[in-house]
Amino acid sequence: MTNPQKTDKVDRDLLLQAGKRTVSMESEEIIRLQERIDGRFADACEIILACEGRVIVTGMGKSGHIGNKIAATLASTGTPSFFVHPGEASHGDFGMITRHDLVIAISNSGSSAEVVTLLPLLKRLGNPLISMTGNAESPLAQAADVNLDISIRSEACPLNLAPTSSTTVTLVMGDALAVSLLESRGFTAEDFAFSHPGGALGRRLLLKVEDIMHGGGEVPRVDAHTPLSQALLEMTSKGFGMTTITDDDGHLLGVFTDGDLRRILDQKLQIDKATMGEVMSRKPKTVSGDTLAAEALRIMEDNRITALVIADNEGRPTGLLHMHDILRAGVI
CATH class of the missing domain: 3.40.50.10490 (Glucose-6-phosphate isomerase like protein; domain 1)
Incomplete structure (x- = not known):
């Protein structure tokens, strides 16, 4: 040999x-x-x-x-x-x-x-x-x-x-x-995903927003009368770079993000006097908890945002999904 x-x-x-x-x-x-x-x-x-x-x-x-x-x-x-x-x-x-x-x-x-x-x-x-x-x-x-x-x-x-x-x-x-x-x-592709739940395709096609979202007390939340300075404390403590704004019945009115803050600073707005009702972004993008994580990712990419509010049928925020959550879940 x-x-x-x-x-x-x-x-x-x-x-x-x-x-x-x-x-x-x-x-x-x-x-x-x-x-x-x-x-x-x-x-x-x-x-x-x-x-x-x-x-x-x-x-x-x-x-x-x-x-x-x-x-x-x-x-x-x-x-x-x-x-x-x-x-x-x-x-x-x-x-x-x-x-x-x-x-x-x-x-x-x-x-x-x-x-x-x-x-x-x-x-x-x-x-x-x-x-x-x-x-x-x-x-x-x-x-x-x-x-x-x-x-x-x-x-x-x-x-x-x-x-x-x-x-x-x-x-x-x-x-x-x-x-x-x-x-x-x-x-179908969905049938294939059920046979491959541990693979990337399975995660993309089967994982829902409610499986990976942040809920309950983790969701940053203020009302429309909250001063901007106080809302910034809520944003900082929750760590998502944004907060939801709700009315007295808990319905979503808008959101405020780090990007909104930068625009306000450019406008020389007084942080200690402005309220969230004055500076919030109205009609934010929302999804339901049973939305596929892959669809939520597409919405984020199309709208160039890093977080999505999850709302129930009555428009009350029930959770928050960040781009990092999608990355950790292996959807991308």
């Missing part, structure tokens, strides 16, 4: 040629795959859409690794699915498969012993079977209700041995199934 610490000088041109050749060969096989998105592909989609249980994906070796990814993609796009290792299935995990489930079995040769062993059991349960094989005459393809052709002319491996082009084509076929099913089900 060659000592990796003492190799000859690397020929960079050969490295680049090999890399480009690999991409070219696999791209060509993917293009050829388009011809096989045909009636059998549509049949497979219809069988999956009719399934009342889960889609069980199985495969051995590299096919198993690809199958794992296909199952994950299906599950996250509206088709309940998980992967079962065919070797483990023969030692107890077959109990994870019910009569209501559908099985997608992957094998480039179509004769992987661990997968073929499961065929009589699947037939006995009556599970619909979709195969992905590179050999339409193989035992797996012959046993399937629908066989999806993932055959290739050659692996990208120069020895034509290591699964390269074949695994890429299989993965693309799985993605084609997932996307076709997604569109047929009318799967």
